Amino acid sequence: MGGSDVAFGWRIIDAIIALGKKLRVERLARVRPYLMVAPAFLLVSLLAVGIFYLGWLSIHSYDSFLLKQGPISTDQYRRLVEPPSGEFYANTLWRTMTMSLAVTASSMLLGIPAAYFIVRTSSRAWRVTVLVLMLVPFLMGEIVRTFAWFLILANRGALGWFLGLFGIQDGGILGTPLGVFVGMLQVSVPLVALLVMPAVRRIDPNLERAAATLGASPARVWRHIVLPLAWPGLAAAVIVVLLLNIAEYDMPAILGLGRLPFVANVIGDIYTLQQNLYLGSAFSLVLLIISSAMIMLPFLLIRLYWVYFIARKS
Amino acid sequence: MNVEQGIAADANTERPIVRLSGVIKAYGRMNAIDNVDLEIRPRELFTLLGPSGSGKSTILRAIAGLISVEQGQILIAGDDVRDVPTYQRNIGMVFQSLALFPHMSVFDNIAFPLRMRRIGRAEIAKKVLESLDVVRLPNIAKRKVHELSGGQQQRVALARALVYNPSLLLLDEPFGALDKRLREEMQLEIVRLHREIDVTIINVTHDQVEAMILSDRIGVMNEGRVVQIDNGEDLYRRPKTRFVADFLGRANCIDGVFRKDADGTQVVTPGGAVLSADSKFDISDGAGCTAIVRAEDIELYAARPDDTTLTGIAGKVALRLFEGETVYYEIAVDGIKEPLRVARKSGEFAPDSEVWLAWPRARVWLVGE
Numbered sequence: 001m002g003g004s005d006v007a008f009g010w011r012i013i014d015a016i017i018a019l020g021k022k023l024r025v026e027r028l029a030r031v032r033p034y035l036m037v038a039p040a041f042l043l044v045s046l047l048a049v050g051i052f053y054l055g056w057l058s059i060h061s062y063d064s065f066l067l068k069q070g071p072i073s074t075d076q077y078r079r080l081v082e083p084p085s086g087e088f089y090a091n092t093l094w095r096t097m098t099m100s101l102a103v104t105a106s107s108m109l110l111g112i113p114a115a116y117f118i119v120r121t122s123s124r125a126w127r128v129t130v131l132v133l134m135l136v137p138f139l140m141g142e143i144v145r146t147f148a149w150f151l152i153l154a155n156r157g158a159l160g161w162f163l164g165l166f167g168i169q170d171g172g173i174l175g176t177p178l179g180v181f182v183g184m185l186q187v188s189v190p191l192v193a194l195l196v197m198p199a200v201r202r203i204d205p206n207l208e209r210a211a212a213t214l215g216a217s218p219a220r221v222w223r224h225i226v227l228p229l230a231w232p233g234l235a236a237a238v239i240v241v242l243l244l245n246i247a248e249y250d251m252p253a254i255l256g257l258g259r260l261p262f263v264a265n266v267i268g269d270i271y272t273l274q275q276n277l278y279l280g281s282a283f284s285l286v287l288l289i290i291s292s293a294m295i296m297l298p299f300l301l302i303r304l305y306w307v308y309f310i311a312r313k314s
Numbered sequence: 315m316n317v318e319q320g321i322a323a324d325a326n327t328e329r330p331i332v333r334l335s336g337v338i339k340a341y342g343r344m345n346a347i348d349n350v351d352l353e354i355r356p357r358e359l360f361t362l363l364g365p366s367g368s369g370k371s372t373i374l375r376a377i378a379g380l381i382s383v384e385q386g387q388i389l390i391a392g393d394d395v396r397d398v399p400t401y402q403r404n405i406g407m408v409f410q411s412l413a414l415f416p417h418m419s420v421f422d423n424i425a426f427p428l429r430m431r432r433i434g435r436a437e438i439a440k441k442v443l444e445s446l447d448v449v450r451l452p453n454i455a456k457r458k459v460h461e462l463s464g465g466q467q468q469r470v471a472l473a474r475a476l477v478y479n480p481s482l483l484l485l486d487e488p489f490g491a492l493d494k495r496l497r498e499e500m501q502l503e504i505v506r507l508h509r510e511i512d513v514t515i516i517n518v519t520h521d522q523v524e525a526m527i528l529s530d531r532i533g534v535m536n537e538g539r540v541v542q543i544d545n546g547e548d549l550y551r552r553p554k555t556r557f558v559a560d561f562l563g564r565a566n567c568i569d570g571v572f573r574k575d576a577d578g579t580q581v582v583t584p585g586g587a588v589l590s591a592d593s594k595f596d597i598s599d600g601a602g603c604t605a606i607v608r609a610e611d612i613e614l615y616a617a618r619p620d621d622t623t624l625t626g627i628a629g630k631v632a633l634r635l636f637e638g639e640t641v642y643y644e645i646a647v648d649g650i651k652e653p654l655r656v657a658r659k660s661g662e663f664a665p666d667s668e669v670w671l672a673w674p675r676a677r678v679w680l681v682g683e
Contacts, residue, residue, distance in 0.1 A: 212380065213407040215431055
């Protein structure tokens with residue numbers, strides 16, 4: 001037995017060497033770029049696995065009394081749309097989407113000029129002041145900031161007191177859509193400004209001067225020069241801010257006093273209060289699909305517009 | 315090449331198309347332009363010439379309305395433009411960076427000023443193609459700006475600034491970044507356009523050759539002031555200040571004291587060297603002045619020549635450089651601090667050889683202090 005064992009051991013080593021030669025170890029260098037993206041890839045694939053798991057859960061029925069998973073069914077999705085609770089979920093979804101769109105649009109309106117000002121002003125003092133004013137509240141942590149707004153917007157808070165000076169009683173907007181809107185806007189505006197700034201910085205200011213000498217009023221310089229050239233930054237800002245707003249949790253929970261839940265709040269309640277992973281998963285997926293569609297639709301439309309109008313014309 | 319000089323002289327009697335009076339623009343405590351008075355005549359090609367930072371571009375921007383001025387008045391075609399924004403001034407301007415719009419085709423770039431003026435589609439197409447013909451670039455309307463060569467981009471920028479027939483065209487060193495051959499080509503293009511189109515051009519450059527070639531008149535700038543306005547030849551031969559003489563070409567500026575007596579008109583340097591000059595200069599006896607002798611006006615001899623129209627001084631060759639067309643010498647002269655600069659066609663003198671520098675007395679120009 002001993003003799004043949006030695007021969008067997010050698011044969012394994014020979015096989016490994018032969019395999020090594022065939023694989024050519026130096027070729028591993030080519031793998032390096034793949035190794036570098038591996039952590040990100042792992043993370044993303046974990047997320048993908050999670051999403052598949054959500055999908056798997058969402059297509060099962062669930063007995064909330066026995067806490068038992070049932071067979072494959074469309075139960076969860078039907079509960080999201082059918083009475084008695086379907087209207088509540090639909091309202092929540094509608095509220096989330098309209099508020100997010102409104103906040104995103106408003107923050108673009110406020111953030112783009114701010115970014116432009118920060119980039120173009122010749123005064124260093126002004127640039128630093130505006131940047132700090134925008135960034136400090138932005139960086140101070142979500143919960144602290146939200147409660148700061150809580151203190152401002154409450155009936156007996158700063159806003160209520162200020163309006164009281166003019167004889168308006170109970171002027172606080174805590175628990176109203178406006179209160180949530182203001183809170184979300186304050187996070188979104190600096191984000192838009194930060195995302196748009198690099199795009200504006202890349203625009204040669206001489207292009208704007210040239211447009212002016214060629215007869216373009218300031219408004220038309222914006223319309224024809226600044227906005228088209230800042231387009232990539234604007235698109236990035238819309239995507240990021242819209243996604244963040246759709247997934248907003250603490251503003252509706254705290255500034256909305258829970259009266260105006262967003263989808264994230266409702267999903268949280270389904271998970272924690274109802275402890276129904278199956279319904280929660282279904283609602284999560286619905287939110288994911290709708291927000292993805294909202295992001296991709298404009299790009300699809302622009303592409304179609306290009307293919308059918310611009311390309312055909314030339 | 316100054317074929318327009320005759321026309322510009324006729325235009326003298328017309329009212330100026332641009333007039334600056336007492337214009338001051340300050341950046342911080344510095345005056346970028348300092349009390350500038352300037353009159354540009356209709357149809358002329360006027361160049362503002364000066365070293366970088368002398369304020370020439372600032373004047374152009376003030377005329378275009380891209381910057382506001384602290385003091386003074388700018389009139390365009392007789393109207394005070396203080397409250398007229400840039401986009402209503404109807405001025406054509408070509409920037410140093412050209413400032414072509416990168417997200418538009420050549421056609422759209424040139425059509426831009428026409429669209430801003432709400433001109434009809436068919437008219438725009440016609441005018442754009444015409445202006446591309448004017449700058450001799452047909453068949454490129456559909457291209458993207460970045461697909462063009464540097465020279466083509468220059469022409470497109472020119473076409474865009476001219477397509478709406480502005481009465482005033484401002485050129486802010488647009489040829490600065492081009493290589494020598496292309497620059498000369500574009501300069502000739504400007505001369506040609508100026509001859510063909512009814513337009514007044516104000517050009518800004520630090521290139522004195524360009525200024526001389528192109529301009530009917532040149533305004534030399536230094537430290538925010540216009541120090542002299544004249545045609546190129548007068549600036550070169552009859553500078554009013556030491557700065558102008560020093561800035562244009564290779565001049566020897568020799569500081570000394572003016573002396574006028576029985577021996578004639580002379581400048582005596584602190585070191586004791588004596589240079590004689592014509593008697594036409596009106597400088598008081600004993601006042602400080604600068605004698606200017608151009609490098610190419612100085613002739614070199616092995617010994618003092620016997621010619622009474624020539625004046626000169628003895629020196630010793632300190633440096634000899636072969637430059638191709640000319641041989642450049644620096645010659646040390648007793649009593650003069652800086653070596654004299656001499657440009658000759660032949661170069662028979664070696665370093666350290668003793669030479670006699672001679673020049674026509676009429677070519678000595680004096681500037682008082």
